[in-house]
Amino acid sequence: MEKSGHFRPLYFISDELYFPPVENANIDGLLAVGGDLSPERLILAYKSGIFPWFNENSVILWWCPDPRMVLYPKKIKISKSMRKVMGSNLFRLTKDTCFETVIENCAKIPRLGQEGTWITPQMKNAYLALHKTGIAHSYEVWKENKLVGGLYGIDLGHVFCGESMFSLTSNASKFALIKLAQELDSKNYALIDCQVYTEHLASLGAEEISRSSFLRQLKCIDQ
Template sequence: MSIFKQVMTELANGQRSPAFSDTLEPDQYGLVYVGGEISVYTVIEAYTKGCFPWTGSHPVPWFSPDPRLVLFPKNFRASRSLRKLARQKKFKVRFDADFRAVMENCAAIPRKGQKGTWITENMKETYCELHDMHIAHSVEVYQNEQLCGGLYGLTFGHAFFGESMFSRVPSTSKLALYVLCVVLAAKKFDFIDCQQITSHLMRLGAVPLSHREYMKRLNRTLAAESHHESWEGYLRSVSRAGSFEKSRGDGIFVA
């Protein structure tokens, strides 16, 4: 039995004490709980109950924004410049090639209006454990074999829960998200959880959902079989099937 199924079964049967209430309600800022710890078990429970850790610093704040931003993979808006960037084949795109490096880069990239990083060491270790369990995944973009952009997140059911992205070369995080959307659309995923509302993600096709609507979609997707396996071959399989050419008209250099 996978760790995900184990946690869900134990919670359902009362064999594991829940870290969070089943009826979490966000306040005006989206905060639902403060406290607890960052661990494989609490993170799995949190995401399946609609919340996530804002940071790993104690006391840990857990959030469930209302409204919640989601992106339906087929609705991703690839601009003309992004399509051109993909066609240039300057970059190689890989899945699950170097998860820790993606997290490290996301933590190191300066963010406007932020001091330091919310991606603490305990978060790195826990999410890397989740990656080893094939629950957390990364998309990497390389130029001349140097990691220059990417993103990471978790998957439960037929949903991908985006955590963070970075670019060291302009537009490479958008390229990573674009490729992820093509693959997830081909794999019949329901949605990508983008967490917070940003104008940048809304321009790419993301839309806000109320807390009630988000939870309804979340519970529905959690009933589907999770893709808890290595995603290293996902991109190649989708490319061989012609999904990029058929659905987007772009040729992505798949490593």
């Protein structure tokens, strides 16, 4: 028997700055369709535990999956080999020095099981606009004078919503995530939102929690 949540009707977003209750999402986590990617709507979405994810030829799709993949900064896993990398001078980290280049590289990286990229020109422009408001940030990894990795995401103050990362050489994206987690831990951030499960994230200490638990933590943080 199919789970009844799979057949829940989707909410079609109008011009009103509003999202339906996340409990209305279907079994896959899809909550609503349509709307726009204005900074105001995106900020409302992230503060509500919702994020956009869609292909280039699709309408805008809004998601709030259950379970939710998160990384608690204190729980970041650093392997023995990565500890050597972290202690060496192989990489250096910068922040917000080339946001647009980071997002362009993230869009180019092939993803297992995905055709094309979800970081469409529309999405890129939306996050560039958020970057200009000071809420979207990039972390860049350099080897000598070459950009070799990085990540970007949305900073809500005590939660960092990771969007995507890339690596052009071994361990570069791991270096970026570990450095991010260490920085956020020092600032008492509650968690890094990783959205959905991947083996790579799990190997670095990320874990799945229930949507309700994620939203409770997000709501407490937002008060």
